[in-house]
Amino acid sequence: MYSDDMGHSWSTPRQLVTSPFLNISTLVRGAPVLHADGSIGLPVYHEFLGKFGEYLHLDADGRVLAKSRISDGRFSLQPTVVPLDQQRAIALMRHTGEDRRVLASRTEDAGRTWSRPEVLEPNNPDSSLAAIATPRHGLLVALNDLKEGRFRLSLYGTDPQLQQWKPLLDLDESPDEDGRPIEESSYRRIVAEHFLKSSGTQAPGRLEEFLSSIDHRFCSKGQCKFTYDYPYVIRGADGRYHLVYSWNHSLIKHISFNDAWLETQL
Amino acid sequence: MTLELWSSQLGLALGIFVLLPLRNRSRSLQLAVLLALLALGLVPVQGLPLVAYPRALVPELSIVALVALGWVALVRAGLAQPLPASQRVTLYLLFGALGLLLYPAALGLGPLDPYGWGYGPRTMLVVLGLLALLLLYLGHRLAVAMLALATLAFALGLLASENYWDYLLDPLVVIYCWLALLVAGARRLWSARSRPLAD
Numbered sequence: 001m002y003s004d005d006m007g008h009s010w011s012t013p014r015q016l017v018t019s020p021f022l023n024i025s026t027l028v029r030g031a032p033v034l035h036a037d038g039s040i041g042l043p044v045y046h047e048f049l050g051k052f053g054e055y056l057h058l059d060a061d062g063r064v065l066a067k068s069r070i071s072d073g074r075f076s077l078q079p080t081v082v083p084l085d086q087q088r089a090i091a092l093m094r095h096t097g098e099d100r101r102v103l104a105s106r107t108e109d110a111g112r113t114w115s116r117p118e119v120l121e122p123n124n125p126d127s128s129l130a131a132i133a134t135p136r137h138g139l140l141v142a143l144n145d146l147k148e149g150r151f152r153l154s155l156y157g158t159d160p161q162l163q164q165w166k167p168l169l170d171l172d173e174s175p176d177e178d179g180r181p182i183e184e185s186s187y188r189r190i191v192a193e194h195f196l197k198s199s200g201t202q203a204p205g206r207l208e209e210f211l212s213s214i215d216h217r218f219c220s221k222g223q224c225k226f227t228y229d230y231p232y233v234i235r236g237a238d239g240r241y242h243l244v245y246s247w248n249h250s251l252i253k254h255i256s257f258n259d260a261w262l263e264t265q266l
Numbered sequence: 267m268t269l270e271l272w273s274s275q276l277g278l279a280l281g282i283f284v285l286l287p288l289r290n291r292s293r294s295l296q297l298a299v300l301l302a303l304l305a306l307g308l309v310p311v312q313g314l315p316l317v318a319y320p321r322a323l324v325p326e327l328s329i330v331a332l333v334a335l336g337w338v339a340l341v342r343a344g345l346a347q348p349l350p351a352s353q354r355v356t357l358y359l360l361f362g363a364l365g366l367l368l369y370p371a372a373l374g375l376g377p378l379d380p381y382g383w384g385y386g387p388r389t390m391l392v393v394l395g396l397l398a399l400l401l402l403y404l405g406h407r408l409a410v411a412m413l414a415l416a417t418l419a420f421a422l423g424l425l426a427s428e429n430y431w432d433y434l435l436d437p438l439v440v441i442y443c444w445l446a447l448l449v450a451g452a453r454r455l456w457s458a459r460s461r462p463l464a465d
Contacts, residue, residue: 017427020372020381021437023325050374064428067382072374 002062016064018056024048026056029128030080031234033089033111039065041111043079043091053079053093055111070105070114078128079105082139084160086110092131092141093117095124100147102129104162121165122156123147130231132241135259136266142171142231142243151179153228153245157266168265171255172247174226181223191250198251215249228253271307273425275317277327279303280335284342296343326425328436329416330361337408349408355450356406358443360397365440368431384429391417391430 001013018026025048033041035057042056053070070079075097083089087110093103102124103117122145129143139158144150145167151174157166175182175190188211195210196203218225231245240258247253283300307317327335334357340346349357372381383390398413416433419425425432 015426017325017425017429017432020368020429020431020435046374048373052374054379064385066385067379069377069379069382072377074374 014062016056016058016062018044018054018064018067019046021048026054027078029078029230029232030130031132031232033081033083035110036086041081041089043070043081045077045079047077050074051077051096053077053091053105055079055081055091055107055114057111066112068112068114071103071117076103076117080129080131081111082131082133084133084137090131090139090160090162092120092129092139094126094128095119096126100124100126102141102143120162125149128230130233130243132233132235134262134266138266140168140233140241140262142233142245144229146179149179149225150227150229151176151225153231155243155265166266171231171243171245172226172228172253179225181220181225184219184222184224187219187224187226191248194247194251198253210250218248270426271315271317271321273326273329273332274321274324275304275307275315277332277335278307278317278320280332280339284335284338289342293343293345300339325436326427326432328439329419329425329433330412331436331439333408333412333415334439353406353408354446356401356404357409357412358446358450360401360409361435361439362443362447365435365443368435369437369440381429381431384431387420387430394434 001011003010015023016026017023025046026044027047028042028044030043033043035041038060040058040060040062042058043053044056045051045053050072051074052072053076055068055070056064057066057068059065070076070091071093075095076093077096078094079091080093081089081091087108089107089111091105091107091114093105095101095103099119100123102120102122104120105114105117107114122141122143125144125146125148127144127150129141131139131141134140134157137160139160139162141156141158142153143156144152145154145156146152153171153173154167155169155171157168158164175186191214192207192211195207199206199210218227227246227248229246231243233241233243235241240256241262243255244252279300282303283296286299288296288299307315309316311319337346341348368380371378394413394417398410401409401413413434417430420430420433427433
């Protein structure tokens with residue numbers, strides 16, 4: 001479905017049929033790519049018996065024109081696609097296999113075919129990542145560059161060959177730099193501080209309700225750990241970058257910056 | 267909304283109809299039951315036609331499945347003769363083999379994605395057209411009707427899917443064909459074993 005009025009109203013939804021087996025398990029994580037002819041490229045992934053990335057090509061009305069495999073098998077998920085020009089693009093993927101590093105695949109024919117995925121330098125602890133092109137024709141990538149856990153989310157810059165990776169900023173990180181769990185009382189205090197800062201004037205009255213509803217999967221025997229994951233990045237019409245990610249599965253954090261700031265970091 | 271649900275409506279009505287014990291009933295009663303089942307799907311329940319609820323859980327049936335159910339309903343009503351065993355086996359082999367080509371690869375076994383071929387199916391149309399000519403030559407008219415109606419429905423965009431495969435196959439068709447082939451094979455093996463040895 002689509003909206004022509006900034007989301008105030010929406011068209012009647014129409015089903016996309018993208019899988020032959022009961023149309024199950026075509027999942028969307030990455031931002032769409034707008035093609036020069038007005039069609040849409042949508043990075044998706046399949047997670048049922050296999051785990052692999054795909055690229056759906058839709059026309060401007062949302063009808064499926066084609067589908068191509070970015071990867072196959074059972075070890076790659078959640079592609080984020082960065083167009084380099086009208087024909088070339090890079091897909092970065094989460095790696096669910098033994099070799100826990102970021103995966104990349106390339107297309108040189110506007111998404112019709114993709115290269116075999118290659119393993120890159122940064123670690124990937126089976127977690128999603130997000131990427132976008134920069135004015136210097138490189139890539140900006142938000143990822144957990146960790147062997148295990150998701151206790152630090154970082155921003156990296158890299159070149160189109162994906163050879164040089166430069167850490168730019170840690171977007172968020174656990175109070176313990178190795179991601180070890182902290183006391184539950186400290187954990188609740190930090191979560192409460194973030195909630196009060198993020199949720200406006202009504203926040204104090206809703207604090208207890210919020211604390212009772214936070215995701216307790218991260219606490220065990222009075223010890224809690226932090227998780228920062230599922231980044232998503234877009235660039236607005238005004239040129240500003242907008243990066244959002246899940247903050248401990250409790251809040252969605254939004255960070256915005258512009259090219260001037262980015263230039264100082266690259 | 268109701269028009270978009272036509273295939274689910276027809277599939278559900280035919281599916282229930284062929285399961286009901288109506289074989290020896292009059293044709294007028296059978297027709298009345300079928301019409302009642304078709305009307306039942308239109309009954310509004312909380313603002314949606316009844317058939318919309320199973321449709322939310324199960325995708326549309328393929329055109330081949332609808333033609334097969336329609337054929338079985340005609341046989342049950344005494345309006346058509348059952349297919350000879352050889353023609354049934356041909357249908358099982360044809361759609362069972364297509365399912366074997368499609369499903370394992372589409373679910374991620376290997377780098378090829380035959381399901382993707384179905385979005386711009388020029389090659390598929392040529393191959394299945396030639397296959398239909400061969401089946402016509404061999405006298406398998408129901409198989410030819412299935413392929414022709416599926417192709418016509420695809421050209422007219424009668425299902426929600428834009429993929430040719432979804433007009434030809436669905437899991438119900440493929441699983442039925444595989445099971446029927448297994449049963450036919452087991453019967454053949456059993457009858458060969460129980461045949462007395464020649465002196």
